[in-house]
Amino acid sequence: MSPTDPTDRTAPADAVRIDHLTTSGTFSLDGGTWDVDNNVWIVGDDSEAVVIDAAHDADAILAALDGRTLRAIVCTHAHNDHxxxxxxxxxxxxxxxxxxxxDLPLWKQTHPDRAPDGTLTDGxxxxxxxxxxxxxxxPGHAPGAVCLHSGALATVFTGDTxxxxxxxxxxxxxxHFPTIIDSIRDRLLTLPPETSVRTGHGDSTTIGAEAPQLADWIARGH
Structure with missing residues (x-):
């Protein structure tokens, strides 16, 4: 499948930047399947990059890399669409x-014969x-869910958290709902309010924009 929107550059080409494309496919879990659009984020410069969530379309991601050396494919979690x-x-x-x-049990549901190459750890x-x-x-959306924070870019990539x-x-x-609420309160709402939140699906936002409405979610978290 081809991306549903073009690569979107958010910094000058000679600096570290965030490139974005949207790919389309399906999400399947617990016997159900749904059509989804996923955000794929590429962080790098003209020479090298990291891909966050290789969703649906390897050819489209390769085209967006445009010959750059790919240093890592980072998975925010192991739902099949990511x-x-x-x-x-x-x-x-x-x-x-x-x-x-x-998240290895979830990974094995999609790729039983191909293990990841390395482990992500907190910090x-x-x-x-x-x-x-x-x-x-x-954790919360999935046991091994992670976010990726760059203070230099004032950005956090939150996957589906x-x-x-x-x-x-x-x-x-x-x-687990209480767990995701704890994760958001303790790990994300502590970031500066101007931090851009780049999500696994849908529109971006900021920590400051989400904090007020998250108070109600936090109150219902336990």
Missing amino acids: IDAAPALATATGAPILLHQD QEIPVAGTVLKVLHT LFHGGPGATGRSFS
């Missing part, structure tokens, strides 16, 4: 696939293009 293109992208580029170990720093992405373990309008879904297997 990892289905990861092995093909890894094969094409030689980049390692990185996943938090608590780990992933270097790219002169900056770093810091791993924040934020936090969206414009509230927390990610917790109504299916491997998810």
